[in-house]
Amino acid sequence: MPSPTLDPRTARLLPWIVASALFMQMLDGTILNTALPAMAHDLAEDPLRMQSVVIAYMLSVAVLMPASGWIADRFGTRRVFLGAVLLFTFGSLVCALSETLVELVAARVLQGCGGALMMPVGRLVVLRAYPRKDLVRVLSFITMPALIGPLIGPTLGGWLVEYASWHWIFLINLPVGLLGCLAALSLMPDLRGPRTPFDVPGFLLFGAAMLLLSIALEGLGELKLPHDRVMLLLFAGMGCLSAYWLRAGIIAQPLFPTSLFHTRTFAIGILGNLFTRIGSGALPFLTPLLLQVALGYSPAQAGMSMIPQALGAMAVKPVVTPLIQRLGYRRILVGNTLVLGLLLAGMGLVDGDTPYALLLGLLALLGAVNSLQFTAMNTVALIDLDENNASGGNSLLSVVVQLSMSFGVASAAALLGGFSAGSTLHGGLSVLAAFQATYLCVGLLSMIGALLFMQLSPQAGRNAREGGTELPPANGK
Structure with missing residues (x-):
């Protein structure tokens, strides 16, 4: 089948859809930190326990992201990207409606599953839908949110908490997500790669490595874990990663x-x-x-x-x-x-x-x-x-x-x-x-x-x- 030929309107608007989804994800990743004390007070929780809200999202992304390429090849980029935006948006709504810390953490896992697919699948669409001579220009545009989101997130989060409530740091995702879904339905090309069997053992090994390494890195920073635990997590993660690459070299269809x-x-x-x-x-x-x-x-x-x-x-x-x-x-x-x-x-x-x-x-x-x-x-x-x-x-x-x-x-x-x-x-x-x-x-x-x-x-x-x-x-x- 020939490569997709985008009409001028789609070629012009498609980068905006991908960039908007990435902006929503990057903004959400940084806007939350300034709201954690207010959320803890409202949920009657110890502020020190609220870090689980951040970690739940991070770990969900780390575990699911390695499978994003196979999922897009199997089910098509339009369906997966649309599902990712819907899942992220629905997770945002559930976060805003949460009344306990357990509910909020579960909602953040939903958000993380959507976020793990939005960025990789959006970039995969760009990689496959545009000629190589346009790749620098389009990627340059869609990476802008990765720079802007972390800069305005803390300020916007503090302003929303001070003048509205912490719920709005999640509710602001709803209109952006709904508009993104409508735009994706009409403009997102449905691209599929070669059909390959899913490497379940490889996914488990690689996912475990990402999980362990992510917790270890957070343990060095915000979690402030004892150094002996951090070292154990690092070595366990490196062991899983080494086992994955040794296995990937001898099987026909590895995850990567x-x-x-x-x-x-x-x-x-x-x-x-x-x-x-x-x-x-x-x-x-x-x-x-x-x-x-x-x-x-x-x-x-x-x-x-x-x-x-x-x-x-x-x-x-x-x-x-x-x-x-x-x-x-x-x-x-x-x-x-x-x-x-x-x-x-x-x-x-x-x-x-x-x-x-x-x-x-x-x-x-x-x-x-x-x-x-x-x-x-x-x-x-x-x-x-x-x-x-x-x-x-x-x-x-x-x-x-x-x-x-x-x-x-x-x-x-x-x-x-x-x-x-x-x-x-x-x-x-x-x-x-x-x-x-x-x-x-x-x-x-x-x-x-x-x-x-x-x-x-x-x-x-x-x-x-x-x-x-x-x-x-x-x-x-």
Whole structure:
């Protein structure tokens, strides 16, 4: 069957549908944290127990996301994407109606099952429905919510809790979700990949690995688990992951075929994502804390100060495609990764004497560099995959993105906790010094990604950038 030919209206509006679903998911992931104390008071719960609301969603996503590619190939992208948006929206409604913590946690699991499919399936549609020469432009557009959602989420959450109620942090998903469902019914192409049997043992091994590693990473950060338990979880997760890859190399139809890593650009893109997103994942966590705890900003001031980062991300989008076409992936990713690391380390120089305009300018630059980084990394990972590996590669990329951003937050929290040990919140200089050292370490860790991107060929992705290749035919309507 020939590749789907999108009419001009669908080609124009389809990225908006995918971007809206991703925005709803990313906003929900960050808006909740500021509302947890108010939710605990209303539900008559200990605020320290409310972390289960966040963890339930995270673990649901981590477990189900590896199966997203097979599910989309088996049931079709339109049906799965529509079902994911409906499930996420219904889960949001149930969250708002919850009267106990147990009900709320169960509703968050529903949300997580929808969220685990929305992002990977939406990106898979883009990968299969657009020519390779348009892939950078479209992916650049749909990754915008990943940058904006975490920036406005905490501020919007605080505002809703203060002036309305915590229920509205879930209810705002309803109109967006319903509009997304209507749009998906009329515009979402129904694409299917090759039929393959589902690798149940592989799914259980990989899902267990993601579950154990996710809990371990959260244990380093917000859960504050003892180090011995974190190490046990990490080793158990690594053991399950090792068992999965050893098994995947000897069976015919694994969940993620090892042949994915025969595509050099995919292998480098995946590993580069893993390291570079440490800094990107840490930034939304560290910066509001720096502004409020170390520099004395109010929550409203801190939230407003993050706006230039979102504006910088939006401002750079029109030039991403021309830059990659002109300079190529290798130059862009090596240079941009180094700049990203330097800017993150530069945040370690911020103190009470830093001019406010300079701080805003630095955050705007970080937003722009992050935006270019996300688009280039995601595109180079997917651009050379053939049809047989498209859904599996896209699902694995989604898993790595989810895990690496959690790792970024956990690493930042662990570094900050280590550097601030023995200090008090009233010893402003020592707390500030802990933030400065954490930014420096996160920046240096992010720069490791440049060593990986140096392994790209200077010609990597050139045929696709010049419009010479398209994705091989996909089964679809």
